[in-house]
Amino acid sequence: MKLQEFTKGVVRKNPVFFLVLGLCPTLAVTTSVENALGMSVSVAFVLISSNLIVSAIKGFIPRNVRIPCFIVVIASLVTIVEELIHATSLTLYTNLGIFLPLITVNCIILGRVEAFASKRSTFDSLLDGAGMSVGFALAIICVAAIRELLGAGEIFGYAVPAIAAAPALAMAAPPGAFLTIGILLALLKRKGVL
Amino acid sequence: MEGNGLRLENRLRELKPVVVLLVVCLVAGGALALTHFFLEGRITEVEQAEINRALSEIFPPATSFDKEDGYYEALEDESVIGYAAIAEGPGYGATFGGCDIKLVFGIEPDNKTIVGVRIIVHSETPGLGARITENWFLEQFKGKSLENLTLKKDNVGEIDAITDATISSETVVEIIQEKLEEMVGLLPEG
Numbered sequence: 001m002k003l004q005e006f007t008k009g010v011v012r013k014n015p016v017f018f019l020v021l022g023l024c025p026t027l028a029v030t031t032s033v034e035n036a037l038g039m040s041v042s043v044a045f046v047l048i049s050s051n052l053i054v055s056a057i058k059g060f061i062p063r064n065v066r067i068p069c070f071i072v073v074i075a076s077l078v079t080i081v082e083e084l085i086h087a088t089s090l091t092l093y094t095n096l097g098i099f100l101p102l103i104t105v106n107c108i109i110l111g112r113v114e115a116f117a118s119k120r121s122t123f124d125s126l127l128d129g130a131g132m133s134v135g136f137a138l139a140i141i142c143v144a145a146i147r148e149l150l151g152a153g154e155i156f157g158y159a160v161p162a163i164a165a166a167p168a169l170a171m172a173a174p175p176g177a178f179l180t181i182g183i184l185l186a187l188l189k190r191k192g193v194l
Numbered sequence: 195m196e197g198n199g200l201r202l203e204n205r206l207r208e209l210k211p212v213v214v215l216l217v218v219c220l221v222a223g224g225a226l227a228l229t230h231f232f233l234e235g236r237i238t239e240v241e242q243a244e245i246n247r248a249l250s251e252i253f254p255p256a257t258s259f260d261k262e263d264g265y266y267e268a269l270e271d272e273s274v275i276g277y278a279a280i281a282e283g284p285g286y287g288a289t290f291g292g293c294d295i296k297l298v299f300g301i302e303p304d305n306k307t308i309v310g311v312r313i314i315v316h317s318e319t320p321g322l323g324a325r326i327t328e329n330w331f332l333e334q335f336k337g338k339s340l341e342n343l344t345l346k347k348d349n350v351g352e353i354d355a356i357t358d359a360t361i362s363s364e365t366v367v368e369i370i371q372e373k374l375e376e377m378v379g380l381l382p383e384g
Contacts, residue, residue, distance in 0.1 A: 030321060035320070057218075065211040069218045076222040080229045086293070087236040090244050090315055091328040097317045097324050174321070 005124050009131030011193060015108045016139035017185055022108040025099050026140050027177040033156050036144035038092045040137035042085065042100065044130075046077045047109050051117040051129035053077075055136050058118050069115050071104075078104045108136060142181050206280035238366070240316060245298055248312035249278055252300035264380050268300065276300050276309060277381060285318050285326075285365040292317025295326070295365050299335070306378055307339045311370065315361075323362030331356060331363075335370065340378070343371050 002193050005012070015021050029035045061069050082100050085093045093100070103109070112132055118124040149155050151172030153164030170176050220353040228274040249259050249266060252274050278300040285295040295316040300309045313327045325331060334353045335343070342353040345367045355363035 031321065060214060060216055061218075063212040065215045068215055072215075072222050076226055079226055083229055083233045083237070086315075087233045087240060090240055094316055094324070094327070096312075098287040098290055098292045099320065100317065101287075104291075107236050136326045165276065 002124070002127065005127035006131040009128065009133075009135040010138065011135070014135040014139055015111075015132050016136060016181075017188055019108070019111070020185075021111055022106045022139070023181070025106060026176060026181065027145060028099050029096060030140050030144035030147055030168065030177055030180075031151065031172055032095075032148045032154075033141060033144045034092075035095050035163045036140045038085070038096055039099065040140060042081045042096070043103060043106065043108070043136055044119065044133035045081050046074065046103055047112060047133050047136075048108075048126065048129035049077050050074045050109055051125040052122060054113045055117040055120060055125035061118075066118060067110075067114070070110060070118070074109055074113070075104045091184050108132060139180075140147075142184065143177065146180050146184075147176050151176055197370060241296070243278065244314050247274070248298040248314060249300070251298065251312060252276075252278060252310035262380075265272075265377050274303050276303055277377065279373050280314070281369040281376045283365055283369040283372075285316060286359070286361040287317035287319070288322045289317075295362070295369065297366065299370055301374065305339065307337050308335045308343075308370070308374075311335045311366075313366075318359070318362045323356070323359040325356045326362050326366050331366075340371070340374055343367065343374070 003036065009015065013019060016023070016026050025039055029039045050070070050073050054070055057069075078101060080094075081103070085096070095124075112128060116128045120128070145155065149160060149163060150168050151170070153160050153162075153167040168176075171180070231247075249268065250256065253259075253268040255270050257271055258269050258273060259278070260267040260269060264279065267274055268276040268278060278298055280296065280298055282294045282296040285292075288294055293315060295318070296314045297311055298314060299311040301307060302309055311332045313332070316324070316326065317326045318326060331354075338352060342352045345353050345355055345364055353363075354368055
């Protein structure tokens with residue numbers, strides 16, 4: 001069943017909660033839902049395109065130089081995304097800051113390229129990349145929503161009066177990200193989702 | 195003869211990884227050059243819009259801004275109410291492939307003290323260096339001139355750095371200092 005290649009990344013093998021990969025952006029940019037969305041879209045573009053490109057050229061790449069080749073592909077795609085965002089929204093560009101060029105070293109991407117796209121068909125790789133992207137987006141948007149709500153008393157930039165008066169600042173700081181991910185992970189394990 | 199052919203074939207096989215990697219790099223380089231070629235103009239436009247907004251924030255009464263060689267002149271009905279310039283330089287993010295910090299600052303025409311600073315673009319760490327855009331940090335530059343525009347170190351200096359973001363704070367102070375010095379030399383009345 002082909003569709004499985006897509007759905008596995010969304011919940012069962014969620015890159016953040018099951019594979020526990022790509023925690024660097026998950027911890028860093030999840031201070032607001034808007035940033036998380038920007039990061040999700042950027043990662044989705046890079047992940048899907050690098051999966052597609054690598055699965056298409058895998059036949060020509062000698063085994064001993066495969067990793068350098070993959071990195072060149074990924075880094076170029078990241079630079080393209082970076083320029084695209086720079087040209088559209090300066091706010092998003094500066095909000096994502098250094099984590100935008102750092103998508104290059106997001107281990108979800110090299111992980112999927114090496115473990116999946118370098119061995120499978122282009123269509124399967126497309127499904128895998130899309131599924132993993134959706135899974136990553138769901139995970140970081142969940143974390144960001146919780147942190148924005150508790151840490152800043154806002155949701156999507158709109159103030160929530162009851163919390164905005166006294167937000168839990170620790171939730172906006174890096175420890176808040178660890179706490180949120182830990183609690184979500186525990187709940188998902190407990191419920192037997194993963 | 196046969197031995198030579200075999201050796202040549204082995205040579206070629208050894209060279210294959212090199213050639214493949216080279217081709218991949220060339221194609222990637224070409225794609226990047228193309229992207230840059232098409233987006234460069236758009237990026238300049240987006241930044242210019244942000245610069246214009248920053249200028250009117252720094253000089254609210256100004257009715258127009260004249261672009262001179264190396265600086266801007268803020269005008270309120272023909273009379274000069276201040277000067278502004280763009281300063282840029284590598285912060286912390288640039289070390290990891292991010293862009294330089296780029297900012298606009300305005301000065302008074304007479305005593306050349308700073309009236310305002312606005313960050314245009316940067317790629318500093320969110321939550322740390324990215325706090326250079328926060329008001330409390332930028333407000334500190336108000337009223338400073340070339341003489342007292344220094345980062346506080348061991349209780350000496352005027353401007354408080356951001357905790358855990360010394361490099362970003364230093365860059366902002368340094369690029370303003372440098373540009374201000376250059377700009378004062380360029381101004382009409384010297």
